[in-house]
Amino acid sequence: MLNIPFWKRLLIWGVVALTLAMALPNLFYNRVEQHNDAIKAIEKQGETPEREAAVAGWPSFLPSNLVNLGLDLRGGAYLLGEVQVQDVYADRMDGYWPEVRDALRAERDTVGAIRRVEGAPGVLEIRIGNPEGMERALEVVRKLQRPILNLTGVGSNDIVVSGQGDVLTVQLSDAEKQATDDRTIRQTLEIVRRRVDEVGTREPSIQRQGEDRIVIQVPGIGSADELKALIGTTAQLTFRGVVGRTPDPQADPGVGNEVLPSMDDQGVYYIVERGSVVSGEDLTDAQPSFDQNGRPAVSFRFNPAGARKFGDYTAGHIGEPFAIVLDNEVISAPVIQDHIAGGSGIITGSFTIEDSTQLAVLLRAGALPAKMTFLQERTIGPELGQDSIDAGRTATAVAFVAVLFFMWASYGLFGLFANVALVINIGMIFGLLSLIGATLTLPGIAGIALTVGMAVDANVLIFERIREELRTARGPARAIEIGYEKAMSAIIDANITTLITAGILYALGTGPVRGFAVTLAIGIVTSVFCAVYVTRLIIVMWFERRRPKTIEV
Template structure:
């Protein structure tokens, strides 16, 4: 008796089976080890939000940033200017010495999209329409990245953050189940985290409690409240010394004197240089640390501060300090966001979806399995084994990559079941055709796979291309569907083509000797078999 012929194709099927069984176990049994599939918002419940981006604020912020650059440049190069203002989209100032005109013109020319209107020594600057549009679009794209980074650092599993329309952002947070978690996530998303270091108006600070914001603007100042005591006001120079764009790190620490949480921040090289120059030139004066237009502290500068580091203290709780540090590390929002729509998806809805999807999955699988056995006999059983390996492999790969399973993703699994046996249907029909033509069993199997291969590869390749397009241009659930289909196609190529061919290679001699093609292929050869 000849031994079964074990080929590399059969080994690949066994390896796929073992790999799938091991790596999908954590998802099936909820083990403490291993990667698991994350359920999407529609399956486990959570928070769905639609945010609007106020792009006008980003344009205004860029205008102020240009004005701050002018102030720093002129101060560093001993260029005297007068009445530097930002008002109604215009940046205006006047030079006091015509000899400095060439220097300031060269500096202004480095600002892309800045339209310069110069009359004698008076300058009037504004952003071009193209630059305003570019700034607005960048603010939206930046908001998407910042919010996603914040939620990742917050520890939420697979949040969905995607641009929707021209100025809106879709945010879906699976697993948010308590009102406290919901509020904390909302605060983190909506926090602008705009850090500014601003000089106190020493001459007029005594007026801060009585002056209005309008009167403060007439002096080139802004009026901000204390973060913990709104009754305490600060009169600050409108143009910041530097802002959070120059921040590279922020970490929670504890004050050695009172053990209260504080936030240590670090500036980049440019920020460190500006910070050092300002503190060196303003010893004895006060510098306010402002976060989202709230003053957290306004210490007196005792000496030049080098190294580009500082701290924010303000009676934070540990969670508050942690969330502010996350917001600072992930970057400030160039434009504030506002809530347009918010709804909570209850876990009960997710449970219903899972139950109904599992019913569809199981019933579809059972019908496919029975149909394959009835029509193709033991060849159908082999195809069903490959189907099981395919599903295990699909779930294992999704778990390894931390993929999120959504309701469309479960629909993709149901569709994958049909697609996985489709290849074997084509192969078995080609084998039957060869048997009808009088070919021997082993020759029919070899030719069946050979003749079916082009049709299988073409159909799977076109479906894979479509799935890639869905993933590239789709959002949320569409991406989940595309991921499931793509992995299912690749897995079926391994199991349904290579794997089943390996099984037939191993059993070819046995099938040939039995001569019972009805049992093995659901078709009885009429007449004498052709030679092998």
């Protein structure tokens, strides 16, 4: 134990130095934050003297990751929204109507004249002129059923078709409703995240809660009303003709065209027409599906007006690409293979099932898929956030000083060694939080304060064990060696159980509880590392230099 190899010493001090370097930017928080914001602004909007000065305010060769401050520390806005997922069912049925109508018109001799009648929300009801042709009508419409593309709906179709008298009824199946609800929440999350990210807010927290609710926390924003207005902004989704591709973002696109970047392919730019063929306002549905070869794809459907415009365009541009543009970025540019009538189409490519699902989400990210009702809203002022920071800092400092005094008073010189490791431990916690980009909240500060008290537990076990060995008249070197060996099992058991608890808190908790769990888990790991390796290395280096005949712990 008292002969630690040089490579192991180098590794221990290297880990310490690296994590402390990662924590360093937090000592200059405002300067580093301005540095990071200026870099992002230059990438998006170009250089200005003010931004260049902000970038120069922090050396580029030093780490610049920060521990992000949560809503309760920075101040900001909090919203709890409920998504009205049932609104989507009616839109889906409106999108199905043109396809069902065209299919039944081809069987007019059998089913007679067809007419849509007013039905319950989310239900498509069609009256046929010849009730005797109902069986044929049901057969024709059931051919329009599509298999559900998710694990829970395997073997199920997306619509249920029934008939009674002269009225044919089409509605979503229960499995498709469940899949639609999930897609609606995911689409809403994507839209809200894009809207919030667009204004440059720092580390917003946007999470699903339960079946149909979304929690939105945005630090640094002025008020809940401002956040609601921001979320209500509609993204721009358009379908445009493609003139060509270029690697040069400054290329001359020609009159009536513009150059837009590709969302997926870095360095690829598309020259597209400024005028759109159809826009996202005409899109009623987009969902993952399979192409004729069984490969993942994305199917989409327009409303009647959009279907007519899209059909006319595809008829005259077969073999040409067209661009799907979201917020001035080309997310896909498929080639038109055939005249697309009826207002529906399919996008193919080298997709996985996850890719096709994500693209379907992006296609609907132009507008909220369903109305969102805000159940709770709260604004936290920056002054309250600063008060929370000051209170948390004071609590942590008091705990820190008390632990330092206790260890020095109880264990003398060895307590001072443990105190040095404790200081290193706190720095390592902030270094790891900065590395993973964690958000620090008030419960997170509580987790750090708790870690300060728990951090010396391992040292207490070790030192007490060394005391016992010294009472048996063992030499100091042997007493130290046995103390570390025999205390190890108790240290591992105690910290593993606490680490499991932190994992359960993270898995089952939300928001602040997760923040507490993250800081607690990181604190456990760094505490064990500092007690078992750092403190021991300090003691070994001291022992090698002094060679004491006796020691007092």
